[in-house]
Amino acid sequence: MITTLDETIRENIEHALEEAKQTNQSVIVSRIKEVDALDPLHFFASGEELSLGERFFWSTPKADFTMVGIGKELILENNQHTSERFQQIENEWKRFNKKLISTFKQVGTGPILFGGFSFDPMKENSELWAGFSEAKFVMPTLMLTIINGKSYMTINKLITPFDQLDTCLQHFEQFVEMKPNYQLDCEKGNEFASIELKTSEWIEAVEKATSDIRAKEIDKVVLAREVRLEFSNTINPYQVVGRLQREQPTSFIFGFENGRQYFIGATPERLVKKEENHVLSTCLAGSIKSGKDNDEDQQLGDQLLQDDKNLIEHSIVVKMIKEAFDQFCDEVVSPMDPTLLKTKNIQHLYTPVKGLAREGHTLFSMVERLHPTPALGGFPKEKAIEKIRELEPMHRGWYGGPIGWLDHEDNGEFVVAIRSGLIEGNKAALFAGCGIVAESEPESEYLETKIKLKPMLSALGGLNNEQN
Numbered sequence: 001m002i003t004t005l006d007e008t009i010r011e012n013i014e015h016a017l018e019e020a021k022q023t024n025q026s027v028i029v030s031r032i033k034e035v036d037a038l039d040p041l042h043f044f045a046s047g048e049e050l051s052l053g054e055r056f057f058w059s060t061p062k063a064d065f066t067m068v069g070i071g072k073e074l075i076l077e078n079n080q081h082t083s084e085r086f087q088q089i090e091n092e093w094k095r096f097n098k099k100l101i102s103t104f105k106q107v108g109t110g111p112i113l114f115g116g117f118s119f120d121p122m123k124e125n126s127e128l129w130a131g132f133s134e135a136k137f138v139m140p141t142l143m144l145t146i147i148n149g150k151s152y153m154t155i156n157k158l159i160t161p162f163d164q165l166d167t168c169l170q171h172f173e174q175f176v177e178m179k180p181n182y183q184l185d186c187e188k189g190n191e192f193a194s195i196e197l198k199t200s201e202w203i204e205a206v207e208k209a210t211s212d213i214r215a216k217e218i219d220k221v222v223l224a225r226e227v228r229l230e231f232s233n234t235i236n237p238y239q240v241v242g243r244l245q246r247e248q249p250t251s252f253i254f255g256f257e258n259g260r261q262y263f264i265g266a267t268p269e270r271l272v273k274k275e276e277n278h279v280l281s282t283c284l285a286g287s288i289k290s291g292k293d294n295d296e297d298q299q300l301g302d303q304l305l306q307d308d309k310n311l312i313e314h315s316i317v318v319k320m321i322k323e324a325f326d327q328f329c330d331e332v333v334s335p336m337d338p339t340l341l342k343t344k345n346i347q348h349l350y351t352p353v354k355g356l357a358r359e360g361h362t363l364f365s366m367v368e369r370l371h372p373t374p375a376l377g378g379f380p381k382e383k384a385i386e387k388i389r390e391l392e393p394m395h396r397g398w399y400g401g402p403i404g405w406l407d408h409e410d411n412g413e414f415v416v417a418i419r420s421g422l423i424e425g426n427k428a429a430l431f432a433g434c435g436i437v438a439e440s441e442p443e444s445e446y447l448e449t450k451i452k453l454k455p456m457l458s459a460l461g462g463l464n465n466e467q468n
C-alpha cells in the first residue's frame with residue numbers, strides 16, 4: 001500500500017529524474033522526517049550492519065546539537081595544494097540542485113556535507129595520513145540530527161540521469177522503517193603500550209623557535225608532537241566517542257570514518273560558525289591545567305587570567321581573527337578581555353568574536369581566510385607555516401585542520417581538529433601542540449602537551465583520573 005508520504009516521494013523522484021535527464025546533471029533528493037528519540041551512538045554503531053561505509057559523528061558542547069551520518073551518497077574531495085581546495089568543493093556542491101521533501105525547515109537536517117581539510121596541503125603526505133585527501137566531504141545516505149531534544153532522520157539520494165524510478169523508490173523505502181538495533185559492547189578493558197615519538201627533537205624545536213622569536217624573526221609559532229599507542233584489543237570507535245561525550249561535555253566531539261581509519265577528537269575550539277549571515281568564531285589560546293577541586297581550579301584560572309606569557313599568546317589570536325572578520329563582516333564585536341573556557345583537564349583563555357557576513361562571503365571563504373589561526377599556526381601566518389614545516393618532527397595530516405559541516409544554504413560550522421587522534425585497528429596516533437612565544441619554556445610547554453593529550457588518552461581507556 002502506498003501512503004501519502006510515499007506519493008510525495010514518488011512525485012519528487014519523478015521530477016528529479018526528469019530534471020536530471022533534461023539537464024544531464026545529477027539532482028539531490030533529501031527526505032526529512034521527525035522520528036522517535038534515537039541514541040546517536042547506537043545509530044552510529046548500526047552503520048556497521050548496514051555496511052554503507054564512511055560515517056561521521058558530530059556534537060556541539062553539551063550535546064545541544066548532534067548529527068550522525070552513515071554512508072556516502074556523494075563524496076567531494078580533492079588534493080589541491082592551494083585555495084582551490086576550498087573553492088572546488090564549494091563550487092561542486094553549489095552545482096547540485098537539491099530537492100527537500102519536508103513539512104518543516106530545520107537547520108542541520110537535509111542535504112549537508114560533512115568533512116574537513118588537512119592542516120598544510122603543501123606538506124608531502126605521510127604513511128599515516130596516506131588515506132586522507134587535502135579536502136574530503138561526504139553527503140551521507142542516512143543522517144540522524146538531534147536538536148533541542150527532537151530527532152530527525154534525513155535520507156539522501158543522488159539521482160543521476162541514468163537512474164530508474166523503481167530503484168530510487170526502493171532506496172527510500174529500505175530506510176524509512178529502519179530501526180537501529182545495535183547493542184553497544186559493554187566496556188572492555190584495553191591495555192596499551194605508548195611510544196613517545198621524537199620527544200627530545202620536539203623540545204629542541206621549541207628551543208629553536210623561542211630563539212627565533214626572541215630574534216624577532218616571527219611573533220608566535222605553534223609546535224605539535226605525536227604519540228603512538230598500541231593496544232591489546234581492537235579499539236572500538238563508539239566507545240571512544242561515547243567516553244569523549246561523557247568526559248568532555250564542554251567540547252565539540254567529532255568522528256570521521258575514512259576507510260579503515262577513524263579520526264576522532266574532542267575540541268573546545270570553534271573556527272567559525274555561520275547561520276544565515278550571523279558569524280561567530282572563538283579565539284582560544286593560553287592554557288593552564290584544571291584544578292583537583294573547585295578552589296584549586298578557580299585559583300589556577302585566576303592565575304591564567306593574569307599571566308603575561310599566556311595573555312600575549314592569546315592576544316595574537318584575537319588580533320588576527322578580528323582583522324579577518326573585518327574583511328568579511330560588518331558589526332564585528334568582541335569583548336575587551338578574555339574569559340576562561342574550562343574542560344575536564346585544561347582551561348584556556350577565551351574570546352568570542354561575532355559579526356554579520358557581508359553579501360557574497362561564504363562559509364568556506366571564511367574557513368580559508370581563518371585557517372590556520374595563530375592558535376594552530378602562528379603569526380605572521382606564512383612565516384609560521386614555514387617554521388612548522390622546518391621544525392616540527394611530525395606530519396599533522398588533518399590534526400589542526402578545519403573539520404565540520406555545510407548545508408545547502410551556506411549554514412554550517414567548522415572547528416579546529418585538536419585534542420584528536422587517528423585510530424586504526426588496535427593502533428592510535430595522538431597529537432598535541434602549544435603556542436610558542438618569546439617567554440616560552442620548553443619544559444612547561446612539554447607539560448602543556450601532556451595535559452592536552454589526556455582527553456584522548458582517557459577516552460581510549462588508558463588514563464586514570466589522576467592530575468599532574
Ligand SMILES: C=C(O[C@@H]1C=C(C(=O)O)C=C[C@H]1O)C(=O)O
Nearest residue numbers: 285286287375418432433434435
Ligand atoms: C595546539 C593545540 O591547542 C591550541 C594551543 C593552545 C595553547 O598553546 O595554549 C590552546 C588552545 C589551542 O588553540 C592542541 O591542543 O594541540
Ligand SMILES: [Mg+2]
Nearest residue numbers: 286287434435
Ligand atoms: Mg599555550
